[in-house]
Amino acid sequence: MDDLLPGFVAVEVAADADFEGELLPAEAAHLSPRAVASRRREFTAGRVCARRALGRLGVLGHPLTSAENRAPVWPGGTTGSITHTAGYCAAAVARTPQVRAVGIDAERRTILPANVRASICLPEELDWCARRPGEDWWPAVHFSAKEVVYKLWSPLVGTWLDFHEARLTLDVEAGTWTARIDPRKLDKSPGAPARFDGRFHVAPDLVRSAAVVPA
Ligand SMILES: CC(C)(COP(=O)(O)OP(=O)(O)OC[C@H]1O[C@@H](n2cnc3c(N)ncnc32)[C@H](O)[C@@H]1OP(=O)(O)O)[C@@H](O)C(=O)NCCC(=O)NCCS
Incomplete structure (x- = not known):
C-alpha cells in the first residue's frame, strides 16, 4: 500500500x-x-x-x-x-494537522454483478467501464476508490456519503483518480472538500486504492 x-x-x-x-x-x-x-x-x-x-x-x-x-x-x-x-x-x-485524513482500501479483483455495479457507479462511470471490454476489473476499481472517498469524507465531514454522490474520473496511465462531490451534497455540507485525489493499483487478484487530504 x-x-x-x-x-x-x-x-x-x-x-x-x-x-x-x-x-x-x-x-x-x-x-x-x-x-x-x-x-x-x-x-x-x-x-x-x-x-x-x-x-x-x-x-x-x-x-x-x-x-x-x-x-x-x-x-x-x-x-x-x-x-x-x-x-x-x-x-x-x-x-x-499536516495530514487531515488518510483513506486506504483493498478489494479482491472480482467481477461485480450488474446490480452492484449500478449501485456503485454513476451512468457515465458505467459507460467508461463499458468502453474497456475484457478489462472487467474497472467497476471494482471504482468501488475501491469510492470506499477510500468515504473513509476520508466520514472523519472530515461526519455524515453519510452515497456512492452516487461522488463522480470518479480515472487516469489509467498515471494510476490516479479524482472524485468530485455532487454540488447538491456540498450545499448541505458546509466546509466539506469538493474533490479528493488518489491513486489505484490493479494486480491479478487485488485492487488497491489510497488517498490523503493534506492540511
Ligand atoms: C465503512 C466502509 C467504507 C468500509 O469499507 P469496506 O470495503 O467494507 O471494508 P474495509 O475492510 O476496506 O474497511 C473496514 C475498516 O474501515 C474502517 N471504517 C469503518 N467505518 C469507517 C468510517 N465511517 N470512517 C473511516 N473508516 C471507517 C474500520 O477501520 C474498518 O475496519 P475495522 O472494523 O476492523 O476497524 C464500508 O463498509 C461502507 O460503509 N461503505 C458505504 C459508504 C460508502 O462507501 N460510500 C461511498 C462514497 S463515494
Missing part, C-alpha cells in the same frame, strides 16, 4: 502472523463476542498493523478503539485508515 501513498504516511501490511496477533483489552471490547473467526482475524490484523504503524510515528501501546460509526478512534495528533479483504490487511497513519 505504501506505493500509493506519500512517504510521510506510515504504512503496514499484515504478515500471516498478524491475523493471529494479540488485541489490547480495550480493543477486544470493540469486537462483538459473536464475531465469527474471519472477523476476529481481520479485526486483529488491522489493530496490529495500525499499532505498528503508529509506533513508527512514536505513538506506542495506544489501544485503537472504534467509534459508533465503526471508524477507528486514532490517538491525538494522528489520523489513519484500515482496510481488510480476504487474506489482505493494511493500515496507514500520519500526523495531524
Whole structure:
C-alpha cells in the first residue's frame, strides 16, 4: 500500500502472523463476542498493523478503539485508515494537522454483478467501464476508490456519503483518480472538500486504492 501513498504516511501490511496477533483489552471490547473467526482475524490484523504503524510515528501501546460509526478512534495528533479483504490487511497513519485524513482500501479483483455495479457507479462511470471490454476489473476499481472517498469524507465531514454522490474520473496511465462531490451534497455540507485525489493499483487478484487530504 505504501506505493500509493506519500512517504510521510506510515504504512503496514499484515504478515500471516498478524491475523493471529494479540488485541489490547480495550480493543477486544470493540469486537462483538459473536464475531465469527474471519472477523476476529481481520479485526486483529488491522489493530496490529495500525499499532505498528503508529509506533513508527512514536505513538506506542495506544489501544485503537472504534467509534459508533465503526471508524477507528486514532490517538491525538494522528489520523489513519484500515482496510481488510480476504487474506489482505493494511493500515496507514500520519500526523495531524499536516495530514487531515488518510483513506486506504483493498478489494479482491472480482467481477461485480450488474446490480452492484449500478449501485456503485454513476451512468457515465458505467459507460467508461463499458468502453474497456475484457478489462472487467474497472467497476471494482471504482468501488475501491469510492470506499477510500468515504473513509476520508466520514472523519472530515461526519455524515453519510452515497456512492452516487461522488463522480470518479480515472487516469489509467498515471494510476490516479479524482472524485468530485455532487454540488447538491456540498450545499448541505458546509466546509466539506469538493474533490479528493488518489491513486489505484490493479494486480491479478487485488485492487488497491489510497488517498490523503493534506492540511
Ligand atoms: C465503512 C466502509 C467504507 C468500509 O469499507 P469496506 O470495503 O467494507 O471494508 P474495509 O475492510 O476496506 O474497511 C473496514 C475498516 O474501515 C474502517 N471504517 C469503518 N467505518 C469507517 C468510517 N465511517 N470512517 C473511516 N473508516 C471507517 C474500520 O477501520 C474498518 O475496519 P475495522 O472494523 O476492523 O476497524 C464500508 O463498509 C461502507 O460503509 N461503505 C458505504 C459508504 C460508502 O462507501 N460510500 C461511498 C462514497 S463515494
